[in-house]
Amino acid sequence: MPDDKKLYFNASALPAPSYEYVCWYDVMGTKSHLTQSHKKAANFFVKIHLAALLASQNMENVRLYPVMDGLYVTAQSQQAILSFSHHFMMILINNFCAESENKYRFLVRGSLAFGPVTHGDQITTTCTREMNENYRCSLLLGMPVIQSYISEKGASPFGVFIHESARAFSPENTSPLSGIWYRWWREEDQKQIKDLTNCIVEYFDWSEKNSLEFEYPIDDLRRHRDIALSYFNIQSDLEASK
Numbered sequence: 317m318p319d320d321k322k323l324y325f326n327a328s329a330l331p332a333p334s335y336e337y338v339c340w341y342d343v344m345g346t347k348s349h350l351t352q353s354h355k356k357a358a359n360f361f362v363k364i365h366l367a368a369l370l371a372s373q374n375m376e377n378v379r380l381y382p383v384m385d386g387l388y389v390t391a392q393s394q395q396a397i398l399s400f401s402h403h404f405m406m407i408l409i410n411n412f413c414a415e416s417e418n419k420y421r422f423l424v425r426g427s428l429a430f431g432p433v434t435h436g437d438q439i440t441t442t443c444t445r446e447m448n449e450n451y452r453c454s455l456l457l458g459m460p461v462i463q464s465y466i467s468e469k470g471a472s473p474f475g476v477f478i479h480e481s482a483r484a485f486s487p488e489n490t491s492p493l494s495g496i497w498y499r500w501w502r503e504e505d506q507k508q509i510k511d512l513t514n515c516i517v518e519y520f521d522w523s524e525k526n527s528l529e530f531e532y533p534i535d536d537l538r539r540h541r542d543i544a545l546s547y548f549n550i551q552s553d554l555e556a557s558k
Contacts, residue, residue, distance in 0.1 A: 342386025433458030
């Protein structure tokens with residue numbers, strides 16, 4: 317191939333990566349939503365981005381990278397990424413509980429990793445002259461990007477899984493996170509969490525009765541329900557109420 321046909325990028329000119337938290341969040345059941353209805357999928361997908369924009373207001377240390385059915389969130393500070401998770405999930409569970417019909421409800425989950433990343437705005441003209449600024453700034457490169465994506469399957473609906481990278485490493489003067497799940501709610505959120513536990517049990521009961529129509533494989537449904545029951549300690553709550 318002639319030299320003038322080669323794509324040029326000088327990776328050696330990239331600055332040193334920054335070590336940051338990367339969290340991937342997405343709407344569960346994307347394939348099913350898209351095959352059922354374009355408008356239904358759009359309704360769910362746009363709402364997760366609306367929630368992210370609301371949660372990130374006045375949070376200067378958090379950056380968002382939207383993708384069709386989800387988004388990556390980055391922050392150098394552990395406090396910032398965990399604070400975002402709290403606000404983001406609170407908005408989503410309030411929306412979930414406010415819906416009166418289960419067919420209009422949607423589930424979200426996420427996973428958190430830590431490691432070296434390069435943001436697109438760090439790609440200078442020394443690296444390449446062939447990329448416009450808007451496109452370049454939409455890029456996010458790094459190992460925790462894929463680590464958060466592939467480990468998301470271990471999260472509960474409305475939960476956050478902690479990848480081993482965030483359990484082993486952390487920013488200076490900060491302790492690594494512990495456990496495989498980050499339970500993001502706070503003491504003052506108990507009423508909303510109680511409302512969610514009631515709604516999520518109702519949602520999975522409805523989903524099981526309608527799993528064929530809404531293309532929710534029964535094995536996946538039951539696995540997701542079991543994880544949610546454990547994550548939110550719903551079984552203990554139900555037993556205590558008997």
